[in-house]
Amino acid sequence: xxxxxxxxxxxxxxxxxxxxxxxxxxxxxxxxxxxxxxxxxxxxxxxxxxxxxxxxxxxxxxxxxxxxxxxxxxxxxxxxxxxxxxxxxxxxxxxxxxxxxxxxxxxxxxxxxxxxxxxxxxxxxxxxxxxxxxxxxxxxxxxxxxxxxxxxxxxxxxxxxxxxxxxxxxxxxxxxxxxxxxxxxxxxxxxxxxxxxxxxxxxxxxxxxxxxxxxxxxxxxxxxxxxxxxxxxxxxxxxxxxxxxxxxxxxxxxxxxxxxxxxxxxxxxxxxxxxxxxxxxxxxxxxxxxxxxxxxxxxxxxxxxxxxxxxxxxxxxxxxxxxxxxxxxxxxxxxxxxxxxxxxxxxxxxxxxxxxxxxxxxxxxxxxxxxxxxxxxxxxxxxxxxxxxxxxxxxxxxxxxxxxxxxxxxxxxxxxxxxxxxxxxxxxxxxxx
Amino acid sequence: xxxxxxxxxxxxxxxxxxxxxxxxxxxxxxxxxxxxxxxxxxxxxxxxxxxxxxxxxxxxxxxxxxxxxxxxxxxxxxxxxxxxxxxxxxxxxxxxxxxxxxxxxxxxxxxxxxxxxxxxxxxxxxxxxxxxxxxxxxxxxxxxxxxxxxxxxxxxxxxxxxxxxxxxxxxxxxxxxxxxxxxxxxxxxxxxxxxxxxxxxxxxxxxxxxxxxxxxxxxxxxxxxxxxxxxxxxxxxxxxxxxxxxxxxxxxxxxxxxxxxxxxxxxxxxxxxxxxxxxxxxxxxxxxxxxxxxxxxxxxxxxxxxxxxxxxxxxxxxxxxxxxxxxxxxxxxxxxxxxxxxxxxxxxxxxxxxxxxxxxxxxxxxxxxxxxxxxxxxxxxxxxxxxxxxxxxxxxxxxxxxxxxxxxxxxxxxxxxxxxxxxxxxxxxxxxx
Numbered sequence: 001x002x003x004x005x006x007x008x009x010x011x012x013x014x015x016x017x018x019x020x021x022x023x024x025x026x027x028x029x030x031x032x033x034x035x036x037x038x039x040x041x042x043x044x045x046x047x048x049x050x051x052x053x054x055x056x057x058x059x060x061x062x063x064x065x066x067x068x069x070x071x072x073x074x075x076x077x078x079x080x081x082x083x084x085x086x087x088x089x090x091x092x093x094x095x096x097x098x099x100x101x102x103x104x105x106x107x108x109x110x111x112x113x114x115x116x117x118x119x120x121x122x123x124x125x126x127x128x129x130x131x132x133x134x135x136x137x138x139x140x141x142x143x144x145x146x147x148x149x150x151x152x153x154x155x156x157x158x159x160x161x162x163x164x165x166x167x168x169x170x171x172x173x174x175x176x177x178x179x180x181x182x183x184x185x186x187x188x189x190x191x192x193x194x195x196x197x198x199x200x201x202x203x204x205x206x207x208x209x210x211x212x213x214x215x216x217x218x219x220x221x222x223x224x225x226x227x228x229x230x231x232x233x234x235x236x237x238x239x240x241x242x243x244x245x246x247x248x249x250x251x252x253x254x255x256x257x258x259x260x261x262x263x264x265x266x267x268x269x270x271x272x273x274x275x276x277x278x279x280x281x282x283x284x285x286x287x288x289x290x291x292x293x294x295x296x297x298x299x300x301x302x303x304x305x306x307x308x309x310x311x312x313x314x315x316x317x318x319x320x321x322x323x324x325x326x327x328x329x330x331x332x333x334x335x336x337x338x339x340x341x342x343x344x345x346x347x348x349x350x351x352x353x354x355x356x357x358x359x360x361x362x363x364x365x366x367x368x369x370x371x372x373x374x375x376x377x378x379x380x381x382x383x384x385x386x387x388x389x390x391x392x393x394x395x396x397x398x399x400x401x402x403x404x405x406x407x408x409x410x411x412x413x414x415x416x417x418x419x420x421x422x423x424x425x426x427x428x429x430x431x432x433x
Numbered sequence: 434x435x436x437x438x439x440x441x442x443x444x445x446x447x448x449x450x451x452x453x454x455x456x457x458x459x460x461x462x463x464x465x466x467x468x469x470x471x472x473x474x475x476x477x478x479x480x481x482x483x484x485x486x487x488x489x490x491x492x493x494x495x496x497x498x499x500x501x502x503x504x505x506x507x508x509x510x511x512x513x514x515x516x517x518x519x520x521x522x523x524x525x526x527x528x529x530x531x532x533x534x535x536x537x538x539x540x541x542x543x544x545x546x547x548x549x550x551x552x553x554x555x556x557x558x559x560x561x562x563x564x565x566x567x568x569x570x571x572x573x574x575x576x577x578x579x580x581x582x583x584x585x586x587x588x589x590x591x592x593x594x595x596x597x598x599x600x601x602x603x604x605x606x607x608x609x610x611x612x613x614x615x616x617x618x619x620x621x622x623x624x625x626x627x628x629x630x631x632x633x634x635x636x637x638x639x640x641x642x643x644x645x646x647x648x649x650x651x652x653x654x655x656x657x658x659x660x661x662x663x664x665x666x667x668x669x670x671x672x673x674x675x676x677x678x679x680x681x682x683x684x685x686x687x688x689x690x691x692x693x694x695x696x697x698x699x700x701x702x703x704x705x706x707x708x709x710x711x712x713x714x715x716x717x718x719x720x721x722x723x724x725x726x727x728x729x730x731x732x733x734x735x736x737x738x739x740x741x742x743x744x745x746x747x748x749x750x751x752x753x754x755x756x757x758x759x760x761x762x763x764x765x766x767x768x769x770x771x772x773x774x775x776x777x778x779x780x781x782x783x784x785x786x787x788x789x790x791x792x793x794x795x796x797x798x799x800x801x802x803x804x805x806x807x808x809x810x811x812x813x814x815x816x817x818x819x820x821x822x823x824x825x826x827x828x829x830x831x832x833x834x835x836x837x838x839x840x841x842x843x844x845x846x847x848x849x850x851x852x853x854x855x856x857x858x859x860x861x862x863x864x865x866x
Contacts, residue, residue, distance in 0.1 A: 028674045199779050239801045243778040250784060266797045272769035272815060313772070335763055336705035339746070345676040346632050351683060364699045368864045382705060431801045 002252040004188070008149045011057050011156055011259065021051055024107055025062050031088045032066060032113070043068040045197035046120070048136045050175055053143065055151040057259065061110040062421075065133055067118035074099070074126065074358040081115020089113060095286070098128045122224030134223040135176055142183050142222075153188035154178050156257040161244050161433050163237040169291040169319075171234035173217075180204070180219050180229060183422055194244030202238055244432035256432070265427035268416050273313065274332040276388060276412040277422060281401040290319060293398035298325060298396050301388075308387040309334055309379075316426040324422035332412070336428070337363050340372035383413065437621070441582045443754060444490050444589055454484055457540055458495050464521045465499060465546075474513055476501040477551070481484045483608055486576065488584040494543040497533060500551035507532070507559065511808040514548020514785055522546060528719070531561045555657030567656040568609055575616050575655075587611050589690040594677050594866050602724040602752075602855040604649075604667035606674075607850065611650055613637070628671075629678030635663070635671055635784035677865035681705040689865070696858035701849050707747065707765040708846040709821060710855060711758040716833040723752060726831035733828050734821075736780065740766055742812075749859040758856035765845070766819035770796050775806040818845065 013021065025047050032045040050056035066084055068077045071245045078099050085102025086092050092102035101114040107289060114127045125131055143151065155178050156165035163200035166174035173181075184204050195202060203210050205220025210228075217230030247258045282290065285330035292340060294317050302312045305327070314328040342357075343349040350373055354366060357375045364376040381387045417423035445453065458480050465478040482496035483489035494713040499517055501510045509531050518535025519525050522544060525535035542654055549562045558564055576584065588611050591597035597763045599607035606614075617637050618624035636643050638653025643661075649671045650663030681689045694731060715723065727750050735745045738760070747761040775790075776782040783806055795836040814820045825838060850856035 084656065181824060235803050236801055239778045239804045243783060243801055243806065245780075246783060247787065266795070269796060270769065271796065272767070272812075313768070330762055330768055334705070335746070336703065345672045345679075350676060354680065362699070363702060364860065365863060367862045368669055368676055370668050371672045373676065373864070379705075427797065429800045430798060432804070 002254055005268060007156065007184045007254050007257045008152055011151075011257070012152060013035050013058050013060070021060075021062065021109075025051065025064065025109075027063055028088055028111065028113070032064070032084055034398065035084055035087050036066075041068075041084070042071070043080070043084075043115075046133055046136075048132050052136050053139050053179075054148040055139075055143070055155075055175070055179060057152060057155060059109055061112060062107075063112050063114065063132075065129070066113065066115045067133060068115060070117050070119075070126065072117075077115050077117065081113070084115070085113040103265060113118065122221075122226070125224075131221075131223060131227075133331070135221075138223050139176075139183070140180050147182050147187070150182045150186075150188045150191075151179050152258070154156050154182060154191060156259070157188070157192070157244070157248070158241065159260055160256055160258040160260040160262070161240050161431070163240050166232040167291075168288045170237070171232055171412045172237040173233055174229070177219055177230050177233070179216075180222070183222075184219075192245040192249060196242050196249060198242060201232055202233075204230075210378065225336050240431050247432050261427040261428075261433045263424055264430065264433075265424055266430075268423070268427060269365075270415040271328075273414075274384070275331045275417060276327045276329065276332070276384065277413065277418070277420065279328075279411065280317060280323055280401075280404050282409050285400050287319075290323075290400065292355070293401055294319060294323060294325065297397040297401055298327075300397060301325075301327060301391060304391040304395055305329075305387065308381050308384075308391075309338070310384050310387060314426070316422050316423050316429070318421040320421060322421075324420055326422045326426055328426075329384060332380040334379060336379055336382050338379035338382075340377045342366065342375065344371050345373055346371070385410075385418075435687055437586060440687050440690045441585055444690070445582075445585060446489065446491050446493070448703055450491065454489075454493075454495065454542075455692075457544075458484065458497065461495070461497055461521055461544065463544070465497070468517055468520050469499075474501075474517070475504070476513070476517075476548075479566055479569075482563050485569050485577075486572050486612075487581045487606070488572075488576070488588075488612060490585060490588060492542055496565075497544070497546050499546065499548045500566060501548060503550050503552070503557070503559065505550075510548050510550065512784055514546070517548070518546040542560070554662070555654070558657075564654075564656060564660075568654075571656050572609075572616070573611050574806060576612065578813065580615050580620070583615045583619075583621040583624075584612050586690070587615060587624060589692070590621070590625070590677070590681070591674065592693055593689055593691040594673050594864070595694040596666075596673050599665035599725075601721045603670070604665060605670040606666055609628070609664070610650075610652055610663050610666070615653070616655075617652075625678040625682060629675050629682060631675060635666075637663075666704075673864050679863050694866045695863075696857055696861040697863065697866075699863075701856070701860060703848040704761075704849060707762045707817070708850060709760045709762065709765070709817065710844045710846065710851070710853065712842045712844065713756055713834075713837050713840050715752060715754055715756050716837060718833050720752075722753055723756075723833065726834055727752060727756060727758065730830040730834055731760075733830060734758075734760060734824060737824040737828055738762075738817070738820065739826075741773070741814050741817075743817050743820060746861070749855050749862070751854040751858050755854075759855045759859055760861075762817060767812060767815040769812055769815050770809050771812035771815075773808050773810045775799065775808065777804050778806055779804070818843075 029045045036043050043066050046065050046067055048065050050060055051062050066081055082094060082100055083104060089102050089104035091106045092104040094100050095103045101112055103112045114129055117126045119125050119130045122131055155164055158173050163172035165172050181191045185194055204215045209220045209225045209309055210218045213228045215231055216235040217233035218228050219230040221227040296315060298315045301313065305312050312331045313326050313330055316326040318324045342353040345368060353373060356368060363376050363378060366375045368372050393428040434569050462478045469476050477499050479500055481498050483493055484495050484631040499514055515527060515533055515535060522535050523539035524539040525537040528536045534545055536545045547562055550559045552558050552563045555564055555567065588597055591606050596605035614624045618627055635650045642653045642658045643651045646661045648664055649668040650666035651661050652663035654660040654662040657844050715718060731748045731750060735748065738745050744763045745760050746763055749759040751757045770782050778801060786806060790799060794810055795808050799806050799808045
């Protein structure tokens with residue numbers, strides 16, 4: 001029998017960590033209060049996020065919001081927010097979501113200090129983050145002590161399956177969504193039981209509020225009926241949750257819980273295919289920009305390759321200091337003949353077509369099939385190496401990747417994969433994890 | 434300038450041939466009359482077909498129909514017809530269309546002696562061939578002297594393009610259809626001009642009569658409003674006529690006329706593909722059965738190969754004493770991995786699927802894509818040689834070809850084609866011819 005209490009204990013912060021987080025956040029809040037008092041700034045710091053409501057796992061971030069009176073202008077609030085952030089985080093760096101904030105790892109864990117406006121309900125909000133303190137209030141009032149542990153279990157379950165986190169890197173379930181699922185279903189097991197037998201979308205909320213959204217997961221934010229808190233969750237993330245829920249319930253095991261997916265690569269065998277791996281230095285931009293850009297690069301290359309009749313059957317990528325993009329091709333050498341479709345025989349264009357294709361470039365034909373004229377021509381782009389170089393010359397791979405195009409290293413592998421991060425990702429693709 | 438009179442003269446029977454055909458047909462008709470008188474058979478011989486109405490080309494067949502009174506039973510008529518046929522054709526062999534008849538080449542050209550019933554209009558017909566004498570009557574009354582030459586031009590034009598003949602080997606224009614086109618359009622040039630600028634179907638007849646037919650060519654038989662005389666013409670044959678009409682009118686030349694297509698093969702170059710050629714002795718059956726059976730064999734093999742993921746990009750065949758079937762493949766070796774699609778993650782079948790695919794046969798996965806589970810398995814049928822042998826074991830290739838399956842010789846060519854009839858057909862595919 002699986003001991004869920006043991007799982008919770010293993011991944012929850014121990015007393016020492018809890019006390020240290022409490023001390024650190026109290027200290028930061030006091031410093032901010034003091035700074036505001038001295039500088040005559042009308043703003044109040046507030047601990048938000050999982051650390052503020054007992055749903056955090058070991059090593060969790062500390063999120064402190066500074067709530068400004070609405071009499072401040074937006075730019076003024078932003079500038080003062082940064083000023084305060086830097087005053088308490090000695091090694092803080094500026095980051096940017098909807099507006100800038102200060103972030104630091106100087107205390108052994110990530111600390112974010114984010115300015116926002118104080119509001120009483122979502123309708124009053126001036127920036128996207130103004131709502132966050134309302135989430136904390138709502139959850140403090142609606143999660144029982146026991147349910148805070150249930151939230152942790154659900155997070156650990158999702159983390160292990162690689163579907164935790166609403167960033168564009170993951171397109172999964174945010175911490176807030178996880179907490180709303182426990183508020184709604186009552187417990188981890190109840191949530192998993194419901195979702196694993198669910199057909200179609202996951203919808204939580206009044207029909208009046210949910211009906212205007214179209215996405216795999218629709219969870220109305222209790223603090224804002226106009227917002228779908230589950231908008232970021234992809235169909236694949238929801239499907240993985242359904243699947244792993246099914247297999248977990250069938251044979252429960254603590255191997256379903258963890259801080260991150262375990263990479264357990266399949267054997268690196270000769271698949272009879274050809275791999276192209278494009279390697280380049282990661283541009284210095286945040287995950288939420290580089291991940292979608294790499295994904296877009298892959299779909300652009302796949303589509304453009306298709307136009308040259310090259311069939312890319314699998315793709316993978318890894319993003320570290322180096323970005324590695326893997327393309328798996330059925331074959332990277334096509335026939336040297338290609339069928340070229342001309343106009344219907346009824347068209348006036350058929351004569352110019354025949355005149356154009358009367359030379360030595362025609363390998364066979366012209367001939368009629370059904371109602372149309374065709375010729376077989378020499379395919380000069382039948383080797384993928386050439387086609388890929390041609391594609392890379394002209395393709396738009398996104399603003400930041402375009403800039404490093406000249407540095408691309410292209411490697412070709414037939415047979416086994418090389419020992420690279422992207423190969424590990426490729427071979428580790430497995431659900432449930 | 435092209436001299437159409439010279440073309441007509443070149444391919445029309447000369448005086449000597451005309452006289453010899455007249456003498457032979459008169460002689461056969463007299464012999465049949467005599468036989469009927471002596472045997473007390475109530476039937477009348479009649480010369481039909483192109484020889485009877487001055488629309489024949491050099492070396493044309495002689496078709497003599499024996500018209501029986503409708504008081505005879507069908508079997509009786511058939512038996513007497515064969516008896517008469519054998520009595521006048523010493524080396525005659527029995528052939529079979531809708532019913533049996535006697536055919537011979539003993540006079541240096543093909544002579545068919547076909548029994549039928551005498552009818553006054555198509556509604557009275559008891560067999561399909563009863564209508565034929567009505568066609569002769571109609572054309573004798575409706576084709577002028579000059580138009581008989583126009584019919585010859587149109588036949589020669591179609592013969593050169595390989596679209597003359599309604600047999601299943603050609604799926605083209607019958608002699609009768611050619612004659613009806615001249616009756617309708619008045620002349621060869623007028624017919625070609627109309628058809629080459631035509632969009633869509635070729636339709637001749639009253640809307641009331643044509644509307645119930647669906648085929649590329651609808652030409653109501655003037656002797657039978659219920660019949661589409663053009664039913665056998667394929668879309669490809671009509672398209673080739675449109676195309677070659679267009680190019681001929683643009684640059685008229687007597688190279689557009691002849692008794693048969695000229696084979697003018699393209700250069701035999703390495704196309705970067707793989708050819709499989711299946712060779713076997715032709716079963717002793719008539720063209721109208723073996724040609725559709727070979728065509729069906731090719732579509733069966735193409736479809737079955739597709740199921741093993743082999744893409745056959747071109748096919749060709751030749752039928753002589755040996756039948757040769759050519760399949761051109763993009764590649765005959767596929768990846769040794771194949772993507773195997775499982776059920777949607779919502780399905781109860783997902784658990785048995787995961788259990789089934791938990792062993793060493795899985796090269797990668799299982800994993801979720803969108804809402805479905807997949808595994809990558811070893812493709813053990815990734816070499817076409819094996820797949821083709823497997824296909825041939827079980828495929829239904831038609832009654833007569835199935836019988837000689839064991840004698841199939843399968844040859845594989847990479848690079849150039851071998852020196853075979855089917856290779857010449859393959860390389861000669863060209864329209865206009």
